[in-house]
Amino acid sequence: MKNIKKIHVVAGIMAVAGIFMLLSASKDLSTYATFAEASKVKKAVKVVGVLSKDKPMVYQPEVDPNLFTFFIKDQDGVERRVILNEAKPQDFELSEQIVVTGKLRENDFIASSLLMKCPSKYKDAEISVRGDS
Numbered sequence: 403m404k405n406i407k408k409i410h411v412v413a414g415i416m417a418v419a420g421i422f423m424l425l426s427a428s429k430d431l432s433t434y435a436t437f438a439e440a441s442k443v444k445k446a447v448k449v450v451g452v453l454s455k456d457k458p459m460v461y462q463p464e465v466d467p468n469l470f471t472f473f474i475k476d477q478d479g480v481e482r483r484v485i486l487n488e489a490k491p492q493d494f495e496l497s498e499q500i501v502v503t504g505k506l507r508e509n510d511f512i513a514s515s516l517l518m519k520c521p522s523k524y525k526d527a528e529i530s531v532r533g534d535s
Contacts, residue, residue, distance in 0.1 A: 433447055433448065434447070434448045434449075434450060435447040435448070435449060436449065436476045436477055436478045436480065437449060437476050437478070437480045437482050437506060437511065438478065438480060440505070440506040440511070441506050444505070445505070446503055446504055446505055446514065447503070447504075447505070448501055448502070448503045449474070449476050449501070449502050449511065450476065450477060450499060450500070450501050451474035451475050451476045451477070451499070451500055451501075451502070452474060452475055452498070452499060452500065453472065453473070453474055453494075453495070453497060453500060454472075454473035454474060454475055454481055455495070457472070457473035457481070457483075458471075458472075458473075459471070459472040459473075459490070459494070459495075460472070461489075461490040463489070467489055468487050468488055468489060469485070469486075469487060470485075470486045470488065470489065470490040471483055471484065471485050471486070472484055472486075472494075474500050474502065482506070482509065482510065482511050483509065483510050483511070484502050484504075484510070484511045484513050484516075485510050485511070485512050485513065486502070486513045486516055487512075487513075487514075488516070491516065491518060493518075493520060494518065496520050496521060497518035497519060497520050498519050498520065498521055499518070499519040500516065500517070500518055500519075501516070501517040501518075501519075502515070502516050503515045503516075
């Protein structure tokens with residue numbers, strides 16, 4: 403009888419831990435949106451865009467090492483300034499695509515996180531290998 407009770411207790415603890423992990427993970431889920439869609443919702447969204455290289459990128463670590471601003475264009479071609487309260491990522495200018503997570507505030511997108519898709523360093527090697535065969 404005692405063994406059955408121990409199994410039930412362990413199973414109950416595992417079930418509670420599993421539910422807790424699912425609830426914790428669901429807080430990080432956000433939907434993909436354009437800037438226009440982000441202006442209509444109050445929750446965090448992910449916006450996919452490309453870096454506007456003709457606009458200024460501002461990072462002055464001597465003034466504030468946790469402030470980086472730049473501009474991106476979303477999939478609809480709408481351009482917004484992004485404010486990231488983190489250091490400028492290494493090789494940021496080389497990114498092909500940027501995913502920012504955050505909320506739109508007035509005309510600025512306040513990003514809580516950033517992901518970059520950078521070109522593969524093996525891209526040229528792949529092209530030359532394909533050309534040889």
